[in-house]
Amino acid sequence: MKKKRIIKLCCFGLVFILLLGVISRFLQVNSLADAVRVKGFYMEPENSLDMVTIGASETYTSIAPGILWKEYGFTSYNYSIAGCPVSMVKSQVREVLAHQKPKVLVIEVNGAVPENGAYQTQDKRLRKYIDNMPWSENKIETIKEVVPEEEQESYFFPFLKYHSNWKNLQICGANLYLQAKMILNGGSRLKGFQTVSQKAEIKKELVDITNDHSTAPLAKEAEYYLRDLLQYLKDEKIDNVIFVRIPHRVTEKTYGDYQRSNRAGEIVKEYGFPYVNFELEKEAIKLDMAEDFYNDSHMNLYGQEKFNRYLGEYLVKHYELKNCAHSEEITKAWNEAAEETNACIIFGKTLLEEGKRRTLNEGWRETKKYNLEY
Secondary structure, eight states: OOOHHHHHHHHHHHHHHHHHHHHHHOOOSSHHHHHHHHHHHHHHHHTOOSEEEEHHHHHHOOOOOOHHHHHOOOEEEEOOOOOOOOGHHHHHHHHHHOOOOEEEEEEEEEGGGOOGGGGGGGGHHHHHHHHOOOOHHHHHHHHHHHGGGGHHHHHOOOOOOOOHGGGGGHHHEEEEEEHHHHHHTTTTTTTTOEOOOOOOOSSSSOOOTTTTTOOOOOOOHHHHHHHHHHHHHHHOOOOOOEEOOEEEEEEEEHHHHHHHHHHHHHHHTTTTEEEGGGGGGGGHHHHOOOSSEEETEOOOHHHHHHHHHHHHHHHHHSSSSSTTOOOHHHHHHHHHHHHHHHHHHHHHHHHHHEEEEEEETTHHHHHHHHOOOO
């Protein structure tokens, strides 16, 4: 009898632990769009991506992988999160290379430009990436490397952070729904692309940065993590990397960010890696500062269309990305992704022209059908 009771208790304990794990995973949502974007990356067939972008929101609002496939014939993914600090990038590179063998990694330097050094280890920014990674040696290493020691416990045991999310079941349900949708679709259809249907007015006078290469020092913490990333890339002989600065509307308020991005570019070149400052190529891209942005930091659909084409041509010219060979199955999936992305963009332009502001990403069809935002 005693033995049976022990077995029953063990079974109950096992069921309780499994149930707790399922509940914990269900409740573990912070930024829905980032969670879906990061998790969608892991649904891509192994070694099927020709290019991967890493960075903050400037990347996924500017680069539409489905359209790059349609126009240039190479696959890509925006493995990016909103406000991504440069402290996360080394981990992201490790993660990408554990699952893919891209011909080129495109890294946006925005994560190194915030003036506040605390930005690099802020909990709300780290969790958008770390909490959505699958468990691995890299995830454990990332927590130990970047998360302040006194905060690490809740990263290893996320239930400590998210147990109160039962009050916000809508976002948890949306997360589950969108992940299930991606699984049923065979992966993400937008490949991390996101946009906002808005054309924002210029509220502050723009600074003329034509031929402006002036610099300002990076925050101490930002420079540490940027140099750590660059040294890692050199040590590991990862040379298929290009660092970029995606166009912004530079105002007096954000001019310091622009100068710090120039300094980041200098440091990148110091380690022997290419850096392209697309801020200085706005005229060549034919960007209209009044029409092509939905705020000072992000291009809208009109700007994205221009930049996407310009970047695609640049990458095809400098890297072996023209009409990359893929299996029939992958080609079929990417043709569908291109159609889905194009349909999303058409819908977004319709909203934009009607003056209706919506955030469009993996759940854009639900936005269209039910007037919801995911």
